[in-house]
Amino acid sequence: MTRDLTPLFKPKNVAIIGASADPEKVGHIILLNYINEGYSGKIYLVNKNPAEILGMKPYKSVLDIKERLDCVVIAIPAPAVPEVLEECGKAKAKSVVLISGGFAEIGNVDLQSQISAIAKKYNIVLVGPNCLGIMDPRSRVNTLFLPAYKLSKPKIGSVSFVAQSGAVGSVILDLIEGEGFGLSKFISYGNAADVDETDIMEYLMNDDETKVIVMYIEGIKRGKAFLELARKITKVKPVIILKAGRTAAGATAALSHTAALAGSYEAHEAVFRQFGFTIANDLVDLLFYAKIFESERAPKGNRIAIITNGGGAGVLTTDAISSSKYLKLAELSEETKATLSKTMPPLVNLRNPLDLAGDAGDKRYHDALYPIINDPNIDMIIVIILFQTPGADSKLAAEVIELKETIEKPMVIISVGTQYTEMHKIMMESSGLPVYDSPRSAAMSLEALLRYYQYKNHKD
């Protein structure tokens, strides 16, 4: 049964239990989030202490609130949680984000079982405990109690991130913005006393705002349900997964972190691969994959053309492509060579990788890319731009962005360097061009894209 998580992401109103006037308290930070983000629903504060909070009078209990609540955020010490959760149930609250820690992750298994039972009894959709909760830039919901100056906030987009761990979740959120792409939904679900990874994936599978699902998990709670969903989900949209606890020692560490039983990674990995999941081995890989899938371009085949303004970078990228058993260096068609022979200076060898030399600017890149875009022998394009060279500048970045709009083929950029390069990287990424900092990450991302669409388009 698909659980409806809509009240979590799109609540018409919200109550904050543990709302506080003390700026150090989690309940204060979360309240400020709702105000600062511009959340347009009604906000109710709940606190036993009747003192005003930011000029608002708190309710003693959710039971005193007349309206039916879409979402209740709870940020109070663990021992006090069962009682207020019971009240949420009686008030018919639809969903709860339980921020508080102090449950199974420190051995308080019974307390957590109590929580699960109450949520079940009242049919509450509960996220947590021991989590960061929800962020949805469209509905302006943000339960993350993180200091705003410590991380950048992503713009609205189509990638949804699911992270069991709060700290890993906050790093991912910070990186999303740094990598320049947009967020649909973010959910950190902690100990999964009620809503688990399978519930969330199922919801996101059917969510029109989500085109790509990215997950960091430490364990899978309901293996059979997960397996059933896995069969279907990747036929709908790509799922990128990073599973911590790959090794025996890692699995033990996961147990003490979110009380997750990690299980055998080999078994998990076999399932992931079989059902077309993209498997990441590191946090940064999650982001590399996410941005190529966000562009939603399906390659027609595995033949890659490389255009570069640095010969050495072309050689390294050729190595990276040739090291993949899925990718292949394209042969330029005779027509492409004929066209290039008219426009390229004599020092440019008409081959793949096409080395345009260090003085190449927007004009030469344009002349080189135009026939390559139309070459039927080429399925995907890697454009290397080393911005340290004399010819590369903002006009070149603008040229590549413009050309991208005219084609269907997947195209990625490799650029690596400090300030001047970073500036252009942001310019290109915010226009939907994935930029990679190494041949390795570009090649592995193109490989993932190819393999996913091969899986998806394969007739069963």
Next chain:
Amino acid sequence: MTRDLTPLFKPKNVAIIGASADPEKVGHIILLNYINEGYSGKIYLVNKNPAEILGMKPYKSVLDIKERLDCVVIAIPAPAVPEVLEECGKAKAKSVVLISGGFAEIGNVDLQSQISAIAKKYNIVLVGPNCLGIMDPRSRVNTLFLPAYKLSKPKIGSVSFVAQSGAVGSVILDLIEGEGFGLSKFISYGNAADVDETDIMEYLMNDDETKVIVMYIEGIKRGKAFLELARKITKVKPVIILKAGRTAAGATAALSHTAALAGSYEAHEAVFRQFGFTIANDLVDLLFYAKIFESERAPKGNRIAIITNGGGAGVLTTDAISSSKYLKLAELSEETKATLSKTMPPLVNLRNPLDLAGDAGDKRYHDALYPIINDPNIDMIIVIILFQTPGADSKLAAEVIELKETIEKPMVIISVGTQYTEMHKIMMESSGLPVYDSPRSAAMSLEALLRYYQYKNHKD
């Protein structure tokens, strides 16, 4: 025979052939470099056109210069090079940096052979052609014709970088600064008509200013001499090598780039491994390795402790360590556990990885690191600091920097994120603490450090 490259790096005087008043010309940019860097030796300009350049009168030929020249930089079109090189020989110039392209890399093999022959005849130490040349921040030599605003310039340090390719060289230079460590010498040697990778390595092996050698090469010119040197060099100092042209397609691409015969990579790699080289597979890896070797700390064993403020990051790092067949997760000693039990809050499990939780600040990190530093069961330390969490701030970064001074054990940081994180990353790196953006890069760097010192300390 060791070739003396000192006149290239530490010239008492320099002549620039092709010096120009036109700001677009390479000969102008190089002249400006010498002036702007504050090079203190005498600078001679050479140009057939007698017009003044930046207020200086050029000589018609190097033969007109009375003083014996330590270094001549040549930046004129390829066909004119043999004649002026002959003049350099007659003037007994000690060394030449031949910037010009247009030789073997575009098929002009004969022209290049002529250059080689002239250099040999006059016993000139010649770097190039088709190269960026030399940078030495101590002597303030800089022949790199790159727009200054496009790349950051590294500070003085102890790592020397050798890059056959100019563009790859310029990227490396830019990244060195971004990674926060210092440069001893930089040399881009292009087609290697005279001085080759073996000459350069041999010189750097004996160079007191160089503690770590990092190389990007496309081919090896003199296999036998290289092999002889390889036997000795890593017993003196670490060498990190990235060899492009690993695959057949990559080797073909290398041939058209710097006319390098790449040879079989398997054969190369076997030699590199056998003689204790650290092998990089990507440009960014070169930098990861360089910064851990720069710290010059030899691990006593392979047992690693992980301290973290994010449980998930601890799990991922445990996975990365356990995936290496060389590294091992340490067992905390009973004494360490006893000490920690007095200072850690109850929610901290006394195990490795040690998860200090998201509210950990400088005090808790100090209390945790102190016993771990002194634990005889621990050889190397990974400190994970997720700066997105509430407790992590500049005081914590300062604390870790201070603790680092008191220990001999290798210690690295994992921090990943955007602005707030980057600020602290620079703070820690410029204090000599290597910072990594992923468990993978931290683990592979510690593994490389361990393997190198095991090789170096092994009695033959």
